[in-house]
Amino acid sequence: MAANVKPSLDVAIVGGGIIGIMATLGLLRRGIRVTIYERAAVLADIGAAFAFTAIARESMQLLDPSILEALMHVGMKDPNPTSEYWDGFGPRTKEAAEDPETGLMFDSLDSLDFVACLRAHFLQVLAKQLPESGGVVEFNKQLVSFTDKLEEGGKVVLSFADGTTAEADVVLGCDGVHSFTRKALLGDHPASNAGYSHKIVYRSMVPLAGASAALGAYKAGRATMHTGPNAHMVSYPLPMHNVYNLSLFVHDDKEWPHDRNSVIPSSRDEALKALEGFGPHIRELVALLPEQITKYAIFDTYDNPAPTYAKGRVCIAGDAAHASSPFHGAGTTTGVEDALVLADLLERVQAGPLEGRPPRLEAALRAYSSVRMERSQWLVKSSREIGDMYQFRYPPAGKDKAKFKVEFETRAGKICDFDLNAMLNKARKEYSSIVN
Template sequence: MASEQKRIRIAVVGGGIGGLCLALGLLRHPQLDVHVYEAAPQFAEIGAGVAFGINAQTALFKLDPRIRPAYETIRTSNVDASTDAEQKKATYFRIQLGMDHKNGKDKADDQICEIMCVGGFSSVHRARFLDSLVALLPEKVMQDNVSFGHRFVDLKELPDGKVQLEFANGKTAEADAVIGCDGIKSEVRQILLGRDRPESKPRFTHKYAYRGLIPMERARAELGDRQAQNSHHNLGYDGHVLTFPIDKGKTMNVVAFQTMERDWDQSDWVKQVKKEDLVRDFQHWGANVRKIIGMMERCDMWALFEHPPSHTYHKKGQICLLGDAAHASTPHQGSGAGMAIEDAYILSSLLGDIQDTSMLEAVFHAYETVRKARTQLLVSRSHEQSMLYDFQADGIRDDVSKLAEILPRRWDWIWDEDLEVELRDARSILNQKAPNASKPNI
């Protein structure tokens, strides 16, 4: 084991899915001294269900072999998804009309297409998934390597090349490098890119969503087993409604999207509204969508923001961004959390290859080189996806036949990524920046 004096101290700001996955990957390397700083009094996730494609699952299980059995105990799949036996693919989502088409022929609940993928649909409850990751952290790590109640506010470069983190509670900490995993409102991002630069702050997408959890027994009674127990996108004019099972099939997760022409004029991105406002937004939709809306008890409106593309993810081997802090996306391709997990796998692997701080800048450069284009593409493609779902895409609009042709291929570039090739490319870049300085742990 590397001596305490030579260990590379990595400060992870943010203990959400991305930050915890990164920490689990880094803790496997004895030359790295990892410390997680979380603003909340405990690890917690906002939101309910999150879907993971085969790419995200692959990265997750590579990060730490212990994650696979933990994941399998909480994952939820479709109940009756059709399967393409020849390609060994199963249904990820069914996409259907959520309201009657203006052509007078196509009706609500008519299927547009099925999205197929290896393994089919897989979702988890965010909080339970985070709990399963936390359970993998040894008690000593929780005591010595995690600080709660530490809201990061500023960063200073020290004369010896280290950085000093400052927190709202008045405390400070030193590290060789800080990795911002602090989400879409990332303070680390603003420091890295410059607080006055437009690219440092998220932008409103003119979309908002209502979120809800419905007991599966009630959903089955109202909608029938097929609609309630399987994942569906219900498309319509200027909005769409997503449903999928979570909690091992005990709950139906709902996200109902709508379009807003005006800008979001509140500092808080979650707004309490009345049930009649929610019902009014979907009053012209089909019977099943109206039933779903009627079963939703929470009436919170969530504004949807995304990050404009940033020119870099790192600076001087001292600061680096990961997950939503680097490339916050809308949820329309269901891959934001998955990209953060991919980031964590690549970055933790590269950091595990080095033995001293002189290599940090080369590591961050290699990480950015292989990750930036892919992750920023997700932001733009997810934005495009919302336009397709809401019949707003130029040249397509509400053309059901075109949607049926286009949508099934929209996820291939996400799911088909070979992470080992990506990591090999990153290691090659790392060696070019500093020949013979890395020692890949393959």
């Protein structure tokens, strides 16, 4: 190596999910060496479909344009200028359910501007952006501990369940809602574990033609929300696959009895039972589900938010830092913003002198945590509240259509009216103030 060339940072990313790979691509683009340690044997993502807001796509472009290209390759933007929220409970006939005067709760300009895709397809296309030479991802690596040897002048040592170890200059925990990195980072603290949101979701896809027969061609051709007491449904078409994606969310007063096992077998009959009293259009749509389906418990960090996202040269990002319920559809958005801030700050550390790198890495992670905490934890709280609103469980809105609209638009505006460059500048100033 030439004397004037500084060695690259070695970044370890724990978790090969969507955020982990996005962060990896952003760091690689900035000339930083990365290794993903994934506990599974292959890169895989559960779930049917999800969507990204306009601010998430802007973050992808700044992080690495190939990420946005991958999304647009597999995703579909809703061409409709408004989002519509319908009463799934009150109308007693399918005709009434399709009548805006009877069934429409409210509509709003689609400020979030979603692009929807199948999760697995997006992950596959993202993974293809990783270097073909390999070595970026190591599989079957379940993290069991880490030791930050900053004071001894060493690196961060990661230990895995298979008895192997690895070293890195800095560690980014992107290992999801039940993050082990969070547990190790926070230790004996209530925020080490995500909490049950008292919401479950049945997710699946049905034939697009069946959805059109149940809801009418108008609704089946666009993203819709159907509200009701203690349950609501989010659904949208994926015409390139000739399917209609639906997520049925149900309130659960009880505690979740399966510990961290948040995915269990269920049935179409159980889902229909949760919809007793709902309109015939909703029940007809859900009746199209397979007889055997899966039920997901939704966990988040609402009850016990993390007091910090970083300690030493280890941090957490995405769901590992601030797992959110999905009711805003923006949980992954905040994870992409995390990745953008981390890539930007780590690039600054690498560009600086080799001497003093370890404390500058610590400063970068402290700045990241400081800048990202307020917005990400607001989203977790607001998402819980908006989910309750959709199920008529949020007292400030009740069943009032006008209040629904105000609540939704105010919160959506806070998500989408966000200045990414201002966020990056704030993080850079915070980093500089700590270093200097």
